[in-house]
Amino acid sequence: MIQRATPPPRFAPGDLVRHVRYGYRGVVVALDPVCRASEAWYRSNRTQPAREQPWYHVLVDGASHSTYAAQTSLDADPEPRPVEHPLVAAFFDGFAAGRHVRNGEPWPDLLP
Secondary structure: OOOOOOOOOOOOOOOEEEEOOOOOEEEEEEEEOOOOOOHHHHHHOOOOOOOOOOEEEEEEOOOOOEEEEEHHHEEEOOOOOOOOOOOHHHHEEEEEOOEEEEOOOOOOOOOO
């Protein structure tokens, strides 16, 4: 079996992103080098981006939920303003230079 190299991450915790298809903006709180969600969750999505790429846990701006999105589904958000989400203060220590400053609080293993 030939193993393909996964692309390097484009985003890091604290980066602002926008979902390409759904348009929501958010902040990356954690990332996985490949999709770690269950096969059932993956198949239940409307789309199935490649699993062998970075996937990001994103706190959604103006909402109280997070999403798990593939790298190919995200672009950098050009709006350099903080994300409003009830968990921002738990995982970030502030906002500077157009990004949230990540603290050391680990992201819980809440895979779908």
